[in-house]
Amino acid sequence: MRVEVDYDRCEGHGQCEERAPAVFELDDQGFLTHHYEGQDLPVELEDAARGAVAVCPVAALRLVGSP
Amino acid sequence: MTTTATAPRYDADIYTDAALRDPYEHYRALRDLGPAVRLTAHDDAFAVARYDDVKQVLGTPEVFRSAAGIALNEPANAAILGCTLASDGERHAHLRRVVAHRLTPRALRPMREIVVEAADALVADLVARGSFDAVGDLARALPLSIVPDFIGWPEEGREHLLRWAGANFDSFGPLNARAEAALPQCGEMAAYGAALVRDGNVLPGSLGASVLEARDRGEVTDEQCMMLMLDYLAPSLDTTISAVGSAIWLFGTHPAQWERLRAEPELIANAVQEVVRLESPIRGFGRLAAEDTEIGGVPVPAGSRVLVLYAAANRDERHFADPDTFDVARPDALEQLGFGYGEHGCAGQGLAKLEVQALLTALVRVVTRFELGAPERALNNLIRAFASVPVTVHTDRSGAPDHHRR
Numbered sequence: 001m002r003v004e005v006d007y008d009r010c011e012g013h014g015q016c017e018e019r020a021p022a023v024f025e026l027d028d029q030g031f032l033t034h035h036y037e038g039q040d041l042p043v044e045l046e047d048a049a050r051g052a053v054a055v056c057p058v059a060a061l062r063l064v065g066s067p
Numbered sequence: 068m069t070t071t072a073t074a075p076r077y078d079a080d081i082y083t084d085a086a087l088r089d090p091y092e093h094y095r096a097l098r099d100l101g102p103a104v105r106l107t108a109h110d111d112a113f114a115v116a117r118y119d120d121v122k123q124v125l126g127t128p129e130v131f132r133s134a135a136g137i138a139l140n141e142p143a144n145a146a147i148l149g150c151t152l153a154s155d156g157e158r159h160a161h162l163r164r165v166v167a168h169r170l171t172p173r174a175l176r177p178m179r180e181i182v183v184e185a186a187d188a189l190v191a192d193l194v195a196r197g198s199f200d201a202v203g204d205l206a207r208a209l210p211l212s213i214v215p216d217f218i219g220w221p222e223e224g225r226e227h228l229l230r231w232a233g234a235n236f237d238s239f240g241p242l243n244a245r246a247e248a249a250l251p252q253c254g255e256m257a258a259y260g261a262a263l264v265r266d267g268n269v270l271p272g273s274l275g276a277s278v279l280e281a282r283d284r285g286e287v288t289d290e291q292c293m294m295l296m297l298d299y300l301a302p303s304l305d306t307t308i309s310a311v312g313s314a315i316w317l318f319g320t321h322p323a324q325w326e327r328l329r330a331e332p333e334l335i336a337n338a339v340q341e342v343v344r345l346e347s348p349i350r351g352f353g354r355l356a357a358e359d360t361e362i363g364g365v366p367v368p369a370g371s372r373v374l375v376l377y378a379a380a381n382r383d384e385r386h387f388a389d390p391d392t393f394d395v396a397r398p399d400a401l402e403q404l405g406f407g408y409g410e411h412g413c414a415g416q417g418l419a420k421l422e423v424q425a426l427l428t429a430l431v432r433v434v435t436r437f438e439l440g441a442p443e444r445a446l447n448n449l450i451r452a453f454a455s456v457p458v459t460v461h462t463d464r465s466g467a468p469d470h471h472r473r
Contacts, residue, residue, distance in 0.1 A: 009410075011171040013417060015401055018336075030173025055401045057416060059126055059409040 001041050002064040003049050005034050009060035016052035016061060023049050040065075074365045075100040080108040082240055087446045090350065091391070094379035102363020103373070109139060109241045112353070112372040113362065116379035118386035118404070120363045124354060124375050125408040128155060131373055133411060136355030139374065140242040146253055150294035152302075152352075152411070163414060165281045166295055169274045172417040178217070179421060185212050186425035194433055194460055201437075201456035202445075206311035207304075209422055214303045217418075218296075219273025224259055231256035232301040233447060239352070240448025249448075260296040264289055274299065299415060307419045309348035309452035310339070311426055316456050317342060319437035321393050328395055332431050338395035339423045344403035345393055347378035350451055352407070377404045378451060436461040 003023070010032050016024040017032075023045055025033045036042075041049050053061040077100060080086065081093045097104050097116035104114045115121050124131045137153045138144045147153045151162040168174060189208055193199045207229070215225050234252035237245045262268070264282070269275035275296055282292040318325040328338055356371040367373065381403050382390040394400075406413035413419070440457030 011167065011414070011417075012173045014172055018401065026173075030171070030176060057406055057408060057412040059412070 001046050001049070002039065003034070003036070003041065003053060004062045004064050005032060005037070006060045006062070007032070009058050011058055011060075013057050015055045015057060019055055020045065020048035020052040024052060074103050074105045074113060074367075076105045076107050077114065078107045081106065081114075082109075082243055082245075082448055084446055087448075087451075088444050090378065090451070091382060094376060094382060097376070098379060098383055098385075101365060103365040103367060106374065109374070110372065112139060112374050113365075113367055114374045114376060114379075115362055116376045116383070117363070118380040118383040121375055121377065121380035121404055122408055124362060124373060125404070125411070128410045130357055130360050131354035131375075132357045133159070133352075133354060136353050136372070138239040139353055139372065140238075140240070140246055142242070142250055143238040143246065143253070146238070146250070146257070147294075149291065151298045151414075159410065162287070162291060162295065162298075165278060165287055166274060166299055167414040169277060170299070170414050170418060175417050175421060178213075178418070182209075182213060182418075182421050183425045183428075185209060186422070187429045190426065190429035190433075194430075194462060198457070198459040201315035201458045202308065202312040202453050203455060205315065205426065206308040209311070209426060210304050210307045213422065214300070214418075216270065217274060218300050218303075219269035219271075219275030220300065221263070221268050221270065227255070227259070228300070229304060231259075232304045233445075233450070235297075235301040236305060236349075236447050236449040238448075243448070245446070245448050256297060256301070257293070260293045263296055264293045269296075302413075303415050303418065305447075305450045305452065306348040306413075306415075307422050309346070309450055310342055310419065310423050312453040312456050313346035313348075313451070314339075314342045314423065314427065315437055315458055316439065316442055316453060317345065317393050319439035319456075319458060322436055324393055324395050325431075325434075325437065328427070329431050329435070331396075332428065334395050335424050335427050335431065336420070337397070337400050338427065339420055340400040340403055341393065341395055341397050342423070343405035344381045344387070344397075344400055345391075346451055347381050347403075347405035348451055349405065349407075349449055350378040351376040351449075352411075377407065380404050430460075433462045433464075434460045435463055 012030040014026050017026055023035055053063050094116050097114050102120045106112045106114050115124055132155050133153050134155050135144045234249035237249035238253050240246045278295045281287050354373040356367050358369045360367050384390050406416045438459040442456040443454045445452045445454035
């Protein structure tokens with residue numbers, strides 16, 4: 001399972017970081033870093049990542065290749 | 068798609084004074100009737116009240132359009148056509164880009180200190196007074212001391228802002244007496260916005276000034292410029308004011324929750340989400356179905372008006388456990404839909420959360436208990452709010468019997 005970020009849409013609200021801090025991080029300028037960009041997530045982070053996708057207020061996150 | 072079912076119907080007017088005072092039983096009934104319910108009292112608009120369906124509709128903006136769809140009546144939809152709220156697709160993305168970058172959390176970082184200082188000063192003053200109106204003296208004071216400057220609205224005309232903002236939201240309902248009374252005031256506001264653009268009369272360095280610069284670069288037209296001046300003003304006042312008034316009322320009526328917040332102030336951000344979930348400031352917005360479609364299996368023909376009820380979704384027992392319970396530590400409060408969701412998700416939510424969090428942070432340091440007087444509801448077609456919440460605050464220093472807290 002992967003998560004894709006639409007960086008045009010991301011406004012840096014930071015709710016993904018609250019839900020999945022091991023996957024998403026806002027840097028000092030408030031820009032999003034996705035620690036698993038283009039990679040499959042470790043299984044133990046999948047639930048947190050799903051939660052992050054669910055709480056993005058502008059729907060900038062998308063699950064790919066997940067049931 | 069096997070959508071042979073017909074939509075259930077609901078006959079009550081959900082915009083009467085009584086319904087606006089207590090909308091939640093209507094919303095429960097709508098959720099229980101089905102994913103999309105015909106409102107026979109409101110031109111057969113489809114009400115969407117369940118969490119999953121609200122999220123689905125908001126997440127499908129190419130089918131459920133905002134242009135000509137936001138309000139439940141044609142005159143209001145015509146009046147706002149072309150503003151960010153009431154546009155779709157590329158046009159919407161373009162307009163949002165002109166302004167929203169000033170409102171993102173990263174752009175707001177320099178604002179943080181200003182907001183926190185203003186909140187601290189305001190709370191210190193009110194706590195010293197002891198008794199005050201949590202709406203008039205607290206909830207209104209902070210956004211009014213920050214937002215008009217931020218947007219760049221000149222001093223003259225500010226006395227009308229709250230009346231115009233309220234009228235703006237009233238106009239989005241069905242064409243009832245409230246909406247009819249509001250429409251001429253929306254006209255006043257639009258004329259004022261047009262004059263601002265014509266005269267370039269905005270504060271330097273403000274959001275409004277950057278809108279005029281975008282116009283000068285040819286990125287937006289004069290008319291779009293006028294819309295943008297108003298787009299972020301009206302929604303940034305009543306909503307935040309509603310959340311702060313509801314927060315004080317909720318903590319006054321749930322003293323154990325305030326105790327919890329005092330013990331664990333790191334829950335403040337979650338508590339703000341919980342207040343917005345339980346007493347969603349914007350009950351809902353409309354959409355227009357652009358094609359024959361369905362909502363949760365209920366067929367919705369092209370051209371149907373759809374009323375997306377955030378306030379109902381936020382109390383959906385299919386999604387939230389004990390949805391009517393106020394719990395500042397609720398684990399999934401962040402999933403609330405009070406700021407909308409997706410392409411049209413509230414652009415100003417960063418500023419709103421910053422303001423409410425700053426006020427609660429200042430209050431939690433000194434106030435041990437809120438003693439409420441008799442609150443009074445403000446009735447608006449769209450906004451859930453109090454007109455006044457009289458309150459006396461008790462502090463550790465006030466010598467009140469709060470010392471033996473449990």
